[in-house]
Amino acid sequence: MDRQVISSLAHRDHPIAAPLHDTSVDRLLVRALPRGDERMLDLGCGEAAWLVRALRARPQARGEGVDVSPTALARAHETAGAAGLDGRLTLHEQDAARFTSPHAFDLVSVVGSTHAFGGLMPALAAAGELLAEGGRVLIGEGFWEREPSPAALAGLDASPGDFDDLATTVDRVTAAGWTPVHAHVSTPGEWDDYEWAWTGSLSAWALDHPGHPDSAHALEAAAEHREGWLRGYRGTLGFVTLLLRPSPPPRQK
Template structure:
């Protein structure tokens, strides 16, 4: 089974590929992009974050970059249906090599730090794309408590240094010169809704399409993921979304 098939199915009922409720997504976008002109999403997935932002702000244009183009076609069709396609550009490519001709007023990187190899290089990359008075919406996992062997195994053999604690995550951001102006820690309800959707949608597809050649493999992958979550990292993995200002150096330069 291709990873593309599983990802497409897993996010079909929870298009935001992060444990945030719809209301919280709207709130975080309002705090980051409202009233701005250009927004960039580094590791945009299928572009859903950007489509949501465009729906709320008629003066905004958006660019998304991701190594995979899974979901791009669907998102662009949705954008065309509501008259937003001319304000949305989705680019398949390596975010580390993406170049723009001008800085952006807002940058998003939610659950995509892996594309840069960690949180620190993600922060540096975002700064390189952001205007001096812009804002960064950053989302990443953290350890709410020291990870147990079951948590690490449930995450596919993660290492204890994969993430930091919440205080250490915010400290790292601060050491890199950013100022945290708002934050949200995903609730257990948000996590559960995300994971039940992630596993439930592919499972439903598999049982409704039993003759499809990938049905059995999809169901097995879903059951393995759900087992890793329920027996492993449920309650042992946190997710924080931060609204960040580029900091004192940027302020002084203005």
Template sequence: MDDTAPPPRLTRLTFHGPLSEARAARIVGRLARAAPATVLDLGCGWGELMLRVLEAVPGTTGVGVDVNGEDLARGRAEAAGRGLAGRVEFAEESAVDTARGPADLVLCLGAAHALSDAEPPAHIPAALAALRRLVAPGGRVVLGEGFWERAPTPAELGAMWPGAHAGELTDLAGLVDLATAAGFRPVWVEAAGADEWDDFESGYQADVEEWLAAHPGHPLAEETRERVDRHRTSWLRGYRGVLGIAYLTLVPAA
């Protein structure tokens, strides 16, 4: 092990969000039945769900858009390892006002903030308007977006991300209402369970926690420890059991 290297990043995660293998398989199965010819993944990270759709629907092509070059490199390597390199492009660019699309399937998983410069709570209607523009007639959108499982207390809000406030998200019914107001019909409504959240949050930090235990004197150890401790506190004292994430499969209304 290189004692001078920085901590590894997100190697324990398959998906960059609270999404189980079982739920992902069900989502991909439903999407594959619609046989999309083109897929657009906005704020894609390494594009795991997009790659699985491409595997499930021979001939389908995809484009993933993100500003994180490290994640995109991981996506390209995954695509090459699965024989999909000729069918997918990973583009390092902003998704705000993107000229990509329209596509038969548009994915936006935990990345509504990447579609506009609007501040919460306006970011969700803005993202839905962008998704409505980017999906082809008769196509599908899968939106993974946050909502409040219950109203957060002041103490919980204080432990969350900087500036967290109760008005920046709605409940699940309100999120679906925003989707219908944007010109969609909700074909499938589901939300991540507690086990999916715990698996994601633990996997998000597992690499770094092990690295910290093995490298207490590393030059990056102090700032890394502060960062992961702050994130764990935000999760366990702030949004655990309060913040949900919905996976909405939407079709554009004629």
């Protein structure tokens, strides 16, 4: 079963593809889009849930999203059309790491998709290249809440060096010339809701379509994911969403 199809099915009941509740998303967007007429770019936008949420509440704002998944973008077009946002939302089917634009953006977001760039710091560098003067970057990344066990690493198909602890993550960001102006650390409840929604939505689809050739595979994928989470990385992998502005140049001595 195609991984993009699995992801689309798994996120039907939790369209924000990250462990954040709706209230957390809304609070971050209020901080990230203070004027309400900004131009926003989402790199690795998936089904464009962040963009749709932002534009629906801000009639003067405009947005662009970039993703490689035609399945996710088809859903994004459908959702945007139903919300009446077609004239203010542009979607690009391409590799986010290769995206260029003739204009800059007031907000560039990369939430849960830094892997498309090879990690946090390359994603942050790419976002900065597309940022307008005075703009902000919204970036979401995992971090180790505690030393990962072999079971946690297996559940995530990860290595210890894939993430840092929270303090080190922030240190790396600030050393690269960025200042956090707001942040949200996902709570255990947000993580649990996200994971139950992911595995539950995929399982429900399989049970509702018993005759589909992918039904058995979907159930297996949901069970494998649930096992890796519950017996592996639950309580070990954290998630932080940072709102950043470029730091001023160092003062001359």
